[in-house]
Each structure stands twice: as structure tokens, then as C-alpha cells.
Amino acid sequence: GSIIQGESATLSAAREELTAGLNGLLGKSLPPADAIKGNGVIVAGTPESSDLISSLNLQYRLAEAGDEGYVLLSTRLKRKTIFVIAGNSDIGVLYGVFHFLRLLQTHSDISNLSLVQSPKIKYRMLNHWDNLNRSVERGYAGMSLWDWKSLPDSIDTRYIDYARANASVGINGSVLTNVNANALVLTPAYLEKTAALAGVFRPYGIKVYLTARFSAPVEIGGLATADPLDPLVIEWWR
Numbered sequence: 001g002s003i004i005q006g007e008s009a010t011l012s013a014a015r016e017e018l019t020a021g022l023n024g025l026l027g028k029s030l031p032p033a034d035a036i037k038g039n040g041v042i043v044a045g046t047p048e049s050s051d052l053i054s055s056l057n058l059q060y061r062l063a064e065a066g067d068e069g070y071v072l073l074s075t076r077l078k079r080k081t082i083f084v085i086a087g088n089s090d091i092g093v094l095y096g097v098f099h100f101l102r103l104l105q106t107h108s109d110i111s112n113l114s115l116v117q118s119p120k121i122k123y124r125m126l127n128h129w130d131n132l133n134r135s136v137e138r139g140y141a142g143m144s145l146w147d148w149k150s151l152p153d154s155i156d157t158r159y160i161d162y163a164r165a166n167a168s169v170g171i172n173g174s175v176l177t178n179v180n181a182n183a184l185v186l187t188p189a190y191l192e193k194t195a196a197l198a199g200v201f202r203p204y205g206i207k208v209y210l211t212a213r214f215s216a217p218v219e220i221g222g223l224a225t226a227d228p229l230d231p232l233v234i235e236w237w238r
Contacts, residue, residue: 001030001031001032001033001041001042002015002018002019002022002030002032002033002041002042002043002044003032003033003034003035003036003041003042003043003044003050003052004018004032004043004044004045004050004093005045005049005050005051005052005053006045006046006048006049006050006090008049008090008203009202009203010090010091010093010094010203010204010205011045011049011090011093011094012203013094013164013167013203013204014044014090014093014094014097015032017094017097017098017101017164018042018044018085018097018100018101019031019032021097021101021104022042022101022104025101025104025105026104036052036077036078036080036082038080039080039081039082040081040082040083041080041082041083042082042083042084042085042100043077043082043083043084043085044084044085044086044093044096044097045085045086045087045093046086046087046088046089046090046092046093047059047062047086047088049090049093052077053084053086055077056075056077056084056086058071058073058084058086061073061086061116062086062087062088064116064118065086065087065088065092065116065117065118066088066118066119067088067089067092068087068089068091068092068095068118068119068170068172068205069087069088069092069095069116069117069118069119070085070086070087070092070093070095070096070099070116070117070118071084071085071086071087071096071115071116072084072085072096072099072100072103072113072114072115072116072117073086073113073114073115074110074111074112074113074114083100083110083113085097085100091167091172091204091205094167094204094205095117095167095170095205098167098168098169099117119170119172123172123173124170124171124172124173125171125172125173125174125175125209126166126171126173126174126175127175128144128174128175128176128177128178129178129179130144130145130146130176130177130178130181131144131177131178131180131181131182132148132177132181132182132184132185132190134146134147134148136178137178137180145158145159145162146176146197148190148193151193151196151197152192152193152195152196155196155200159197159200159201160200163200163201163203163204163206164204166204166206167204167205167206171206172205172206172207173206173207173208173209174201174206174207174208174209175209175210175211176194176197176208176209176210177210177211178211179211179213180211180213181211181213182213182219183213183215183216183219183220184219184220185210185211185213186210186212186213186216186220187220194208194210212237214226214228217232217233217236217237221236223236
């Protein structure tokens, strides 16, 4: 089984991914555990969220992992062999969970597991070329995923799967709109819709970005020009 101490939304997501992944890959039910009762228990968390992790003296490895990295380790605790997934942050733990599951899925030897990984790039983004009418610039695979008409009240489960898939490979940013998308996306009604998506993505470490459409001061601001050197335009953007 596995032990993930801590109740943040991100650690809860890590717990769900680890449980679902283990059950799917191993073909049997391995519910979350509450104590180390045998060999092979997976212990995951941060030194702040888990007293088990803090007892392992991982500070040097975790220093190497940085803010979003993680430590994967097989070691001994309470005379039992355990597998450790540790991070300095909750999102580091989630990234570590996905890496651990990849090792199992690819039949890698985890008996002497000892690795530290951290992102080499700070902003790891997907840039969607989507319009508010759900068409996609250069899009050959159907409509945009974002159903703006039904947001913010209706949350499609695909939004959650999108966040899970991105977190599994370390994506931490999503630009929801095409660079030429309608300036309406910057109005309060659409910001509320955007906030609903951001709320889905946040536990998975993904920030949302919107296009600052050049002509927005004219289209939704009522100004005569969008000249970025015009004092009124500067003030509007502020």
C-alpha cells in the first residue's frame, strides 16, 4: 500500500493518482495504508506534511531537488524496506508519483531506487491557439476543449483529465486562448469562467494565462486608439 500524509488538494491528487495507478498496473486493490506493516510500502510527502518523510534525513537530496523536484528512493525504515517519494513542495510529490508510476509501467528495476530530479525549465507551457467560438487556428482535431458557454457552472471531467495528463509530464502553464482571440476573454464574465478552469488546474500545479489582445482598449475599453504609448491606453491596461 501507500502512505501520503497531508490533506492539501495537490497531495490528495497525488494520493488518488498513486492508488489508481498501482491498482491499474498491478491488477489488484492496494488501498492507502496508515502504517508501515510490511515491506514494499510507498511513503510520499514533504518534510512538512509527513513525519515519516521528515524522519528520513533527506535534506541534502531535497536541496538538490529544488522547489518542484523530487526524490525517489528505496530504503529501510522501522526494519522494513520502503519506497520513498519526497518533495519540498506538494507539486514535487505529485510529479514524483507520476515518475514512480512510469518506472513500474516500463518494468524498471526499483529495488535499488535512488534518484533526484528537478525541472530544468521554469515555465513549461502549452500554448493553445483556441478562439472563444471553440474554433482552433491551424486546428485539425476538432473543436477547442474549452466550452465557454457552459462555464463556470459546468465543469467537464475532461478538464480534470487534461490537468492530470499535463502534470504527468511536468507542464505547469496553459495559455487558454489564441493570440488573436476575442478581447471579451478579458471581461469580468469571462474572467469568472477562466477562474473556474484555474480552480480545476491549480491542484495539478498548472497556472492559466490569457492573451492580452492588442486591440482590447478599443474593443472592450471604448478608447479611440490602442496605441501602447498613449497615456489613456497605458492607464487602461493598468
